[in-house]
Amino acid sequence: MTRQMHILVIDDEPQILRALRTILTAKGFRISTASRGEEGLALAAVEEPDLIILDLSLPDIDGFQVCRELRQWTRTPIIVLSVRESERDKVTALDLGADDYLTKPFGIEELLARIRVAMRHAGGAAHASASSVIQAGPFRIDITAHQVMRGDEEIKLTATEYNLLVYLASNAGRVLTHRAILEQVWGPADIDHVEYLRVYIRQLRQKIEKDPNQPRYLVNEPGIGYRFIPEG
Amino acid sequence: MSYPTTLTRKPTWITRLPPYLYSLLFTAVTVAALVLARPYLTAPVAALLLLIPVSLSAAAWGLGPSILAGLLAFIALNYFFISPLYTLTVHQAQDLLALLVFLGVAALISQLVGRMRDSLALAEQREHESRRLYEMSGQLGQRKDEGQILQYLADYTQETTLADQVETLVTQSSNGKPLLVSTPPIRPHPIDAQPDLVISLLGTQYLLGEMRLWRERKSFSETEMRLLQTYASLAAVTLERARLAQESTRAQILEESDRLKSALLSSVSHELRTPLATIKAAITSLSSGTVPWESDARSELVAVIDEEADQLNRLVGNLLNMSRIEAGALQLQRQWTAISDCLAAALRRSQTASRDHPIQIDLPDDLPLAWVDDVLIEQVFSNLISNSGKYSPPGTPIEIHAASQGGGLVVTVINRGPHVAEPDLGRIFEKFQRLTAADRVTGTGLGLSICKGIVEAHGGTIWAENLPDGFAFHFTLSTSPLSEQPVEISG
Numbered sequence: 001m002t003r004q005m006h007i008l009v010i011d012d013e014p015q016i017l018r019a020l021r022t023i024l025t026a027k028g029f030r031i032s033t034a035s036r037g038e039e040g041l042a043l044a045a046v047e048e049p050d051l052i053i054l055d056l057s058l059p060d061i062d063g064f065q066v067c068r069e070l071r072q073w074t075r076t077p078i079i080v081l082s083v084r085e086s087e088r089d090k091v092t093a094l095d096l097g098a099d100d101y102l103t104k105p106f107g108i109e110e111l112l113a114r115i116r117v118a119m120r121h122a123g124g125a126a127h128a129s130a131s132s133v134i135q136a137g138p139f140r141i142d143i144t145a146h147q148v149m150r151g152d153e154e155i156k157l158t159a160t161e162y163n164l165l166v167y168l169a170s171n172a173g174r175v176l177t178h179r180a181i182l183e184q185v186w187g188p189a190d191i192d193h194v195e196y197l198r199v200y201i202r203q204l205r206q207k208i209e210k211d212p213n214q215p216r217y218l219v220n221e222p223g224i225g226y227r228f229i230p231e232g
Numbered sequence: 233m234s235y236p237t238t239l240t241r242k243p244t245w246i247t248r249l250p251p252y253l254y255s256l257l258f259t260a261v262t263v264a265a266l267v268l269a270r271p272y273l274t275a276p277v278a279a280l281l282l283l284i285p286v287s288l289s290a291a292a293w294g295l296g297p298s299i300l301a302g303l304l305a306f307i308a309l310n311y312f313f314i315s316p317l318y319t320l321t322v323h324q325a326q327d328l329l330a331l332l333v334f335l336g337v338a339a340l341i342s343q344l345v346g347r348m349r350d351s352l353a354l355a356e357q358r359e360h361e362s363r364r365l366y367e368m369s370g371q372l373g374q375r376k377d378e379g380q381i382l383q384y385l386a387d388y389t390q391e392t393t394l395a396d397q398v399e400t401l402v403t404q405s406s407n408g409k410p411l412l413v414s415t416p417p418i419r420p421h422p423i424d425a426q427p428d429l430v431i432s433l434l435g436t437q438y439l440l441g442e443m444r445l446w447r448e449r450k451s452f453s454e455t456e457m458r459l460l461q462t463y464a465s466l467a468a469v470t471l472e473r474a475r476l477a478q479e480s481t482r483a484q485i486l487e488e489s490d491r492l493k494s495a496l497l498s499s500v501s502h503e504l505r506t507p508l509a510t511i512k513a514a515i516t517s518l519s520s521g522t523v524p525w526e527s528d529a530r531s532e533l534v535a536v537i538d539e540e541a542d543q544l545n546r547l548v549g550n551l552l553n554m555s556r557i558e559a560g561a562l563q564l565q566r567q568w569t570a571i572s573d574c575l576a577a578a579l580r581r582s583q584t585a586s587r588d589h590p591i592q593i594d595l596p597d598d599l600p601l602a603w604v605d606d607v608l609i610e611q612v613f614s615n616l617i618s619n620s621g622k623y624s625p626p627g628t629p630i631e632i633h634a635a636s637q638g639g640g641l642v643v644t645v646i647n648r649g650p651h652v653a654e655p656d657l658g659r660i661f662e663k664f665q666r667l668t669a670a671d672r673v674t675g676t677g678l679g680l681s682i683c684k685g686i687v688e689a690h691g692g693t694i695w696a697e698n699l700p701d702g703f704a705f706h707f708t709l710s711t712s713p714l715s716e717q718p719v720e721i722s723g
Binding site: 088 | 538541545565567568569570572573574575576577579580591593595597601605606607610
């Protein structure tokens with residue numbers, strides 16, 4: 001690592017801050033913490049962190065507001081922390097521009113994986129977005145040739161299935177909301193037609209999954225959306 | 233004798249007239265008959281016979297008509313039978329005496345018979361009133377609800393008094409708000425018209441409310457007032473009794489919910505402490521340095537901590553869901569959902585169950601989408617799989633099927649667990665029920681009741697069944713919201 005990655009954690013629970021600071025520092029990150037929304041926004045502006053971990057329930061302004069204000073001036077990746085029972089909050093935060101979410105309680109490996117994915121996409125957006133080949137796990141998608149290969153075997157996809165796979169695979173590891181996928185693949189007029197997405201996900205799974213009923217690559221996040229997991 | 237359905241109204245002069253006419257006619261006919269039979273009659277006999285219309289008038293029509301009959305009979309006796317005939321003059325002193333005695337006797341008969349008749353009428357009236365009261369108390373006794381009691385009182389009062397409108401009101405009903413009932417429901421009189429009569433509903437301890445009457449004929453007779461007072465006190469007593477009954481029901485419900493709460497508390501504190509105890513023991517042993525750094529014991533302890541933390545998390549989630557279901561605060565975010573998605577997510581969460589049991593999934597490729605809240609249905613799968621994993625022997629399979637049926641889906645989760653006695657099959661979905669092998673199994677006893685709450689909130693049903701070689705849960709889900717159907721599209 002050429003430069004030490006800087007992470008800002010905004011959470012009002014002192015024990016969570018303490019644990020994250022300890023663990024992430026041990027993992028080689030530089031950590032700043034804030035326990036209030038305003039304080040978090042100020043720190044983000046002053047310190048320009050590489051990534052922000054944001055809890056949705058804060059004592060002063062809520063996490064959505066923090067997310068909204070951050071997105072007005074920075075594309076720094078945001079990972080939202082929330083409890084399990086509030087799926088709609090997570091969707092709202094993701095639609096406001098958060099990059100990913102993590103449900104409390106979480107394992108640290110999960111957090112590190114989310115951080116890696118978010119960092120990679122932030123870097124990817126800056127540098128190699130024009131790449132004509134997407135390599136996601138065993139799949140190789142050639143954008144110019146419109147071709148999907150698993151090893152030496154070509155997978156025949158319809159146009160919509162292909163667009164869906166390209167969008168998911170180019171965001172590998174990251175959760176995409178139903179709304180985001182529908183908007184990207186079908187267009188803004190169809191953002192409420194979750195049934196299209198369900199039908200195509202099923203078709204796509206039948207072509208790329210070994211057992212479509214226990215998918216490894218195209219994973220459903222109930223109430224939120226889908227995530228493409230390249231490692232399977 | 234038939235009883236009038238209404239209290240006797242004060243008769244007007246028109247209604248009073250016929251008895252006098254009848255009495256007059258009756259007397260005239262008797263006099264005519266006697267005049268015809270005069271050759272065979274002496275004056276004393278005629279006088280005796282003339283007492284017949286007087287006494288019968290008194291019996292049939294009361295005092296007034298009988299006095300009229302007496303006067304007529306007196307004049308007829310004087311005119312037709314006392315000499316000089318065809319004049320109203322009397323010459324002999326004894327005849328005058330006879331006439332006066334006749335008049336006195338006629339008056340006395342009228343008095344006596346009339347009074348008897350009046351007291352008979354009064355007795356009948358009283359009997360009638362007490363019948364009504366009896367009927368009313370019987371009817372009121374069958375009513376347990378304050379609104380129904382007020383309604384009955386208003387209806388009954390309106391019917392008996394022929395009032396234009398009757399309102400009954402309790403100032404503070406059992407829910408703390410005033411309750412007003414009116415017959416007829418819509419006011420025929422202007423909103424601000426003062427009632428013609430107000431009677432309080434007085435309970436044993438305090439004023440419960442009042443009854444208001446509007447009637448075109450404003451005055452109420454003494455009898456009516458007496459009856460209305462009795463109605464009001466009967467209704468007040470019934471209202472009080474209904475209240476007491478309600479309070480005791482409420483007390484029972486509270487007691488029941490207290491019992492549930494303490495069951496929950498004891499279950500929860502046990503279930504919370506078990507994983508906490510395990511975690512504490514494992515952590516202290518790791519930090520004390522008694523366990524070598526690189527050893528199987530160490531990784532075993534770490535795995536235990538991880539699993540127990542997940543267990544705690546599940547427990548808290550179940551408690552939260554349960555309280556939401558109980559409070560009726562479960563808000564469904566329905567959308568078109570593939571059952572296979574919910575199931576896959578549930579399997580990722582129930583890793584303990586899927587590690588110990590092979591999972592066999594049989595979902596038809598053309599299974600329609602379900603119109604459900606996918607987060608909650610995932611929870612149902614998760615609880616059913618976790619329950620199946622806990623109760624069936626390790627290594628035995630858990631099977632999951634779904635099929636479309638009618639306008640919906642039937643989902644089945646089958647395990648090789650022990651049977652539940654048939655009468656208890658419905659009870660396993662109640663809270664804190666553990667009907668088999670309780671000592672072996674951990675959990676709050678909330679999982680299945682949460683499933684039931686979620687499925688029923690979706691308008692579906694859930695039930696369990698003993699199979700020859702295992703145990704099955706079934707639940708139904710809707711595939712048709714009100715209007716829209718999932719679009720069949722192909723790429």
